[in-house]
Amino acid sequence: MSDKVKVTAMAGDGIGPEVMGVTKRILAAAGANIEWEDAEAGARVFKRGIATGVPPETLDSIARTGLALKGPLETPVGYGEKSANVTLRKYFELYGNIRPVRELPGIKTPFSGRGIDMVIVRENVEDLYAGIEYMQTAGVAECLKIITEPGSERILRLAFALTRAEGRKSLACSTKANIMKITEGLMKRVFERISPEYSDITPSHLIIDNCAHQLVIAPEQFDVIVCTNMNGDIISDLAAGLVGGLGVAPSSNLGDHAAMFEAVHGSAPQIAGKNLANPTAFLLSAVMLLRHIGDFKAAEIIEQAIYVTLEERKNLTGDIAPKGTGVGTDAYEHQIIANFGRDSSMASRQYAPLKLPEWPRVTWHHEPKTREFVGVDLFIESALSPGALGESLLQLTANSAFRLGSIANRGAQVWPVSAAETYVVDHFVCRFMVEKAGVDENTAITDLITRVGGTHRWMHVEKLQRFDGKDGFAKSAGES
Ligand code: NAD
Numbered sequence: 108m109s110d111k112v113k114v115t116a117m118a119g120d121g122i123g124p125e126v127m128g129v130t131k132r133i134l135a136a137a138g139a140n141i142e143w144e145d146a147e148a149g150a151r152v153f154k155r156g157i158a159t160g161v162p163p164e165t166l167d168s169i170a171r172t173g174l175a176l177k178g179p180l181e182t183p184v185g186y187g188e189k190s191a192n193v194t195l196r197k198y199f200e201l202y203g204n205i206r207p208v209r210e211l212p213g214i215k216t217p218f219s220g221r222g223i224d225m226v227i228v229r230e231n232v233e234d235l236y237a238g239i240e241y242m243q244t245a246g247v248a249e250c251l252k253i254i255t256e257p258g259s260e261r262i263l264r265l266a267f268a269l270t271r272a273e274g275r276k277s278l279a280c281s282t283k284a285n286i287m288k289i290t291e292g293l294m295k296r297v298f299e300r301i302s303p304e305y306s307d308i309t310p311s312h313l314i315i316d317n318c319a320h321q322l323v324i325a326p327e328q329f330d331v332i333v334c335t336n337m338n339g340d341i342i343s344d345l346a347a348g349l350v351g352g353l354g355v356a357p358s359s360n361l362g363d364h365a366a367m368f369e370a371v372h373g374s375a376p377q378i379a380g381k382n383l384a385n386p387t388a389f390l391l392s393a394v395m396l397l398r399h400i401g402d403f404k405a406a407e408i409i410e411q412a413i414y415v416t417l418e419e420r421k422n423l424t425g426d427i428a429p430k431g432t433g434v435g436t437d438a439y440e441h442q443i444i445a446n447f448g449r450d451s452s453m454a455s456r457q458y459a460p461l462k463l464p465e466w467p468r469v470t471w472h473h474e475p476k477t478r479e480f481v482g483v484d485l486f487i488e489s490a491l492s493p494g495a496l497g498e499s500l501l502q503l504t505a506n507s508a509f510r511l512g513s514i515a516n517r518g519a520q521v522w523p524v525s526a527a528e529t530y531v532v533d534h535f536v537c538r539f540m541v542e543k544a545g546v547d548e549n550t551a552i553t554d555l556i557t558r559v560g561g562t563h564r565w566m567h568v569e570k571l572q573r574f575d576g577k578d579g580f581a582k583s584a585g586e587s
Contacts (some may be wrong), residue, residue: 110140111140111141111142112140112141112142112174112400112402113141113142113143113144113171113172113174114141114142114143114144114172114174114175114176114396114400115143115144115145115146115165115168115169115172115174115175115176116131116143116144116145116146116175116176117145117146117147117148117149117165117175117176117177117178117180118145118178119148119149119177119178119179119180119181119374120149120150120151120178120179120180120181120374120376120379121178121179121181121373121374121375121376121379122178122179122374122375122378122379122384123149123178123179123180123374124178125379125380125382125384125386125436126178126370126384126386126389126390126436127176127178127389129386129389129390129436129437129439129440130176130386130389130390130393131143132440132444133390133393133409133440133443133444134393134397134405134409136444136447137405137408137409137447138404138405138408139397139402139405140400140402140405141400141402144168144171144172146164146165146168146169146175147162147164147165148160148161148162148165148177148180148191148195149178149179149180149181149191149374150180150181150182150183150186152165152191153182153183153186153191154183154186158186158189159189159191159194160180160182160189160190160191160194161191161194161195161198166198169195169199169365169367170199170364170365173364173365173366174365174366174367174396174399174400175195175365175366175367175368176367176368176369176392176393176396177195177367177368177369178369178370178374178389179369179370179372179373179374179375180192180374181373181374181376193236195360195367196231196232196360196367197232199362199364199365199367200232200362200363200364201231201232201360201361201362201365201366201367202230202231202232202233202258202261202262202265202361202362203228203229203230203231203261203262203265203266203359203360203361203362203463204228204229204230204231204339204343204358204359204360204361205226205227205228205229205269205358205359205360205361205395206226206227206228206229206343206346206347206356206357206358206371207225207226207357207358207391207395208223208224208225208226208227208326208343208346208347208349208350208356209223209224209225209350210222210223210224210350210453211350211351211355211387211414211417211453212414212417212418212451212452212453213416213417213418213419213420213423213427214350214351214355214417214427216349216350216351218326218349218350221326221327222327223326223327223349223350224327224456225326225329225330225331225332225346226269226273226275226330226331226332227331227332227333227334227339227342227343227346228262228265228266228269228331228332228333228334228339229262229333229334229335229336229338229339229340229343230258230259230262230294230333230334230335230336230339231262231336231339231360232258232336233253233254233255233258233335233336234252234253234254234335234336234337235250235251235252235336235337236336236337237251237253239251239253241566243486243488243534243566243567244488244532244533244534244566246532246533247532247533247534249567252287252290253290254290254291254293254294254335255293255471256293256297256471256473257466257471259293259294259297259298259335260297260301261464261466262333263280263294263297263298263301263333264301264464265361265463265464266278266280266331266333267301267302267304267305267308268461268462268463268464269331269461270305270308270330270331271305271307271308271459272458272459272460272461272462273331273456273458273459274456274457274458274459275308275330275331276307276308276309276330277308277309277310277311277329277330277331278302278305278308278309278310278311278330278331278332278333279310279311279312279313279318279329279330279331279332279333280294280295280298280310280311280312280332280333280334281312281313281314281315281318281332281333281334281338281342282294282295282312282314282315282334282335282338283314283315283316283338284312284314285314288581289579289580289581290335291335294335295312298310298312298333299312315334315338315342318332318334318338318342319341319342319345322342322345322346322349323345323349326346326349343371344371347371351427353370353371353372353388354372354385354387354388354426354427355385355387355388355391355427356370356371356372356388356391357369357370357371357388357389357390357391357392357394357395358370358371358392358395359392359395359396359399361399361463363463363465363466366396366399368392368393368395368396368399369389369392370388370389370391370392371388372388382435382436382437383424383425383426383435383436384424384436385424385426385427385436385439386424386436386439386440387413387417387424387427390409390413390443391410391413393409394406394409394410394413397409398458398461399461401460403458406455406458407455408447408448409443409447410455411446411449411450411451411455412443412444412446412447412448412449413443414451414452414453415446415449415450415451416439416442416443416446417451418451418452418453420432421442422434422438422439422441422442423439423442424436424439475574475575476575477573477574477575477576478572478573478574479544479572479573480541480546480548480570480571480572481540481541481571481572481573481578482509482512482538482539482540482541482570482571483509483538483539483552483555483568483569483570483571484536484537484538484539484567484568484569484571484580485536485537485539485555485556485559485565485567485568486534486535486536486537486565486566486567486568486569487534487535487536487537487559487563487564487565487566488533488534488535488563488564488565488566489533489535489563489564490533492531493514493516493521493522493525493531493535494522496514496522496535496537496563497511497514497522497523499562499563500514500537500559500563503558503559503561503562504539504555504558504559507542507551507554507555507558508541508542508543508546508550508551508554508555509539509540509541509542509551509555510539510540510542511537511538511539512538512539512540512586513537513538513583513586514535514536514537514538515535515536515538515583515584515585515586516529516531516532516534516535516536517529517530517532517534518583518584519583519584519585520583520584520585520586521535524585525585526585536583537559538571538583538586539555540571548570552568552570556568
């Protein structure tokens, strides 16, 4: 039996097969201990009628190997709406997106010389990307932002583990907890709860907009940054731009049972098959894969050869070469292999194996010590003025288990009092508070909906609860 590590290779679309070819040859030349299992995903698979873009054989291969190197995947227009990338991420619960951002020798940017060397850790499966979206009225859309305690804890623990494995010293958790106190605040609270367990790492928290600002003003201050999905999506691309853009940005997607490595860029269809593709980002992703499987030697040989090649600015692909000196993908590949064994001016970091915390495969449940039912937010579509709607609801719910407390429109209170300038649309969140403690909540809610629903169109009911004595709901702007 071969002692080689099996890795699923998905060349993907556009320039994918070219950069995959280069990468396999360079890894083989560096003595990487890998046996590839080639697998399909992307445009051709969609065109065969597989709506996810990933055939079962590919899923089986990744489930078997637990490791994948993936080229860019396209979702051809008219062949299903799902992205093959999202399918893979969700299927294997690849919850940790790791984006190293390191200044590369020879790649000149406005930030060159600042010594940028950080990693952005992005939660990869929750948040607004859960895809829970609705039209609530014909003109009002809603997207639910789902942040969970275990989802936050596992990405934060992954970020702490990665900080340690890379010999780094500080971890910044960046959230929008000042505005989204409950969702973004959950990640911040979990960060504050677990950071004392990592006494060798300096924790800090900063608001995400300030993080974006700081990334441009003083990017060299950051070691590791961890974020929820959407914030991480944006700032990781911003950070990639600081060091040369998506063409040189590698990434990994980590989960408990699989890890997938890919360049950040897409399939660059305009240059596919023309020997013009720059394989650096893909190669650096393969270097991350080598470190993940513990082949630190091959990783360093390849990384240093890339750095030397970039530093000497000889035989580079057209997108990064000095004007008029660009060569083909193949010549760049040969130059990297020719530079094996040489050291660049930029040392490789010292990495230790990354130990991921494993999460038990059971439905996670947190039972609070106390739970109180305190009210209901009823979402109502109406063309009435806030005053008229309030009046109507008061009448309809007289002598019910609830008292109408407030009405909000797009998060601003519009009843019983309203700011003068609030623009009002046909989507009201009507807050009913329980009048008497101990009511049967199902009976009370059914009665409320029956009373209100006879006159008004409702579309959503949200329970207001208190967990362990704390409100589990936000107040609208203006609500006391
Ligand atoms: P893109 O990254 O493919 O291209 C953007 C620009 O960068 C183009 O000018 C392209 O020529 C250039 N470029 C990108 N990678 C390069 C490389 N390695 N060498 C030289 N030049 C490079 O982005 P796009 O045009 O928005 O997307 C094209 C396709 O790729 C779309 O179908 C998109 O859905 C898909 N895509 C896939 C992934 C993924 O699989 N992870 C990511 C992004 C886009």
